[in-house]
Amino acid sequence: MLLLIYLFMTTFLLSSRLSCLFRRKHASILFLLLFITFQTFAQEDFKPKLGQIDRASLEMTAYPGDSTADAVVLYDYGKVTFSYDNLKGLVMSTDIWVRIKILKESALDRASVGIPYYEGQSYKDQEWVESLKGYTYNLENGQIVKTELERKTVRREKSTDNYTTSKFNLTNVKKGSVIEYSYTLNSPFTVRVEPKPWTFQASIPIQWSEYNIIIPNFLDYKMTMGGFLPLYMNKQESVNVTLGHASFDGSGRSYRFVVKDAPAFVNEPFITTEMDYLSKISFELASVNVPGQIHKNYSQTWENVERTLGEAKWFGGELGRSGFLKEVRDEIAKKTTDPLERMTLAYKYVQAHMKWDGTSGLYSGDGIKKAYDNRKGNACDINLMLTVLLRELDLECDPILLSTRSHGYVHQHIPLLESFNYVIAHVKIGEKTYFLDASESFAKPGLLPERALNGFGRLIPKKGQGRFVEINPIDSDSKLEMITANILPEDGMVKGSYSISYGGYEALDWRSSYATEADNVYHDALKKTVPEWKIQNLAIKNKADDYKGTVNVSCDFELEDENASPGVFYFNPIMAGRWTKNPLKSKERIYPIDLATGISNSFIGNFTLPEGYALEEMPKTEIIMLPDKGGKFSYQVRQVGNVIQVNSMVQVSRTRFLPEEYADLKEFFERVVQKHAQPLVIKKKSI
The missing domain is CATH 2.60.40.3140 (Immunoglobulin-like)
Known part of the structure; x- marks a missing residue:
């Protein structure tokens, strides 16, 4: 029983x-x-x-x-x-x-x-x-x-x-x-x-x-x-x-x-x-x-849950309210008949018009029309509004219920409405599907915030029975850092230029923090990450013009080593974006590892030496692979003429790892930390 x-x-x-x-x-x-x-x-x-x-x-x-x-x-x-x-x-x-x-x-x-x-x-x-x-x-x-x-x-x-x-x-x-x-x-x-x-x-x-x-x-x-x-x-x-x-x-x-x-x-x-x-x-x-x-009988089925949602004024009732969006619908419809373009325009409109109040919510508070008039609402207000607008534009769009990461996993064998606390929109165009969350002000279409990346959600279609759909990130934490510099051993200095491109979730995080701020706010933040640098000529491109594109930052810098001696110069070529700590501390772990998103960090350095100086010893190239193509770390230093070229790439493509894979993942990160801590020694050649 x-x-x-x-x-x-x-x-x-x-x-x-x-x-x-x-x-x-x-x-x-x-x-x-x-x-x-x-x-x-x-x-x-x-x-x-x-x-x-x-x-x-x-x-x-x-x-x-x-x-x-x-x-x-x-x-x-x-x-x-x-x-x-x-x-x-x-x-x-x-x-x-x-x-x-x-x-x-x-x-x-x-x-x-x-x-x-x-x-x-x-x-x-x-x-x-x-x-x-x-x-x-x-x-x-x-x-x-x-x-x-x-x-x-x-x-x-x-x-x-x-x-x-x-x-x-x-x-x-x-x-x-x-x-x-x-x-x-x-x-x-x-x-x-x-x-x-x-x-x-x-x-x-x-x-x-x-x-x-x-x-x-x-x-x-x-x-x-x-x-x-x-x-x-x-x-x-x-x-x-x-x-x-x-x-x-x-x-x-x-x-x-x-x-x-x-x-x-x-x-x-x-x-x-x-x-x-x-x-x-x-x-x-x-x-x-x-x-x-x-x-x-207290037991529910998912059909019961969906029926309850459909009959509820705060959910199904709101999906039937579209009059206040007809003017916006007509403007978008005049601009294009292409479904993908319509979806993008509707998403951008709701994203720009609405301000998220920071709460999740499984139902509309005072109704999506009032939220629209106030230009502020919870995630359900915003994404039900988006769903209604996309349906008015003749797109196949339905809400998805999900549970945020802080709320916990949804157990599919237990049909409970209380399992969910968040709503996003699901669009199908041809054979492609898109997950949309317009509550995130600086996200490109399809890039869900990390809070929404929690395994599975329940699709609630306009007609027919609902189903669970898997929700995976379309992007990773992505950044590319580059340094081109001159090594000046006699002065104990490094002078050059630095650039960084933020993509995926790195771009989202950056824009959420700095897109509406003056450039000097990011300048101060960058200075804290590299306090030994003297930074000049900071330039930022694409702060918020095109969310699909990367945020690009560049500057000139100088670094002085007061302990340097004229004949020998020690420096770490990974001058920015260095992994200094292993995020995995425990010796063992009985729980799975859930990264939420993948990782893609790259560093390229080109360092020009003056005449009469050379790299004392060439570091060994390192390539480490995680099992099942889960990730890759590569580190290489080579010298071409008087230029030292350094390349480092940390890439983790899988987002979930089993407890028995913990040792491999921990060792992977440990090797990154060790290699990124390795200094290069520049010496003056003997005559």
């Missing part, structure tokens, strides 16, 4: 090897499959007792699994059961028990705890906390001393209109203490019908995280397992359930899930949002079925 599809697939995943299933193009929708279950016949169980502590926990001075941790959760326990209350009806009770070892003073604030709960207007619509207990344990003169939480110190504070928080501070807490607390949160079904997601990871390591739930058979939950840590225990069995009402008593199923020695979750570079990576269990109520009394 309970839909545990992903649990049942673990055996298949193990036999098939994860790397076979986790393809690059579908990485974003397969995270849920990676919660593998390992079970043995001789598992060690752990069942401590509340109010009792072992000496070993108090004597611990550092966590063996992570010497940097300032605290470690020794025990994190949750149990969900259901009961019937004569006044409140069905009630879901969640028992929580947490035990934490304080290793450093920086973790003392973990002794301050808050428990939020819902307080509605009526007695039936209120959660309540009961059975609150707390203890602090210390070793004093070789003896275990226990300090108990005094209930009178617990205070209630109003958090919002509907939420109250029970707050308490465990006392006598210091470095070396162990603290623990437990309580029960009772939630009537009028307030909450689904258990809260249970996460097996936190910002500090967890030695033992256990989740139990006993589900009566009349409740049908979909359970989704997510994350990348293996289950140490996964046990389930049929049980008899007594809820306190004859209609609900009967059979059910008990589940026990344990993750052991979970590392601290680190918000590493190149991820979307932490909830996409945390190992966790989530629930969705599919139906309630009490024979002869209750039968309610």
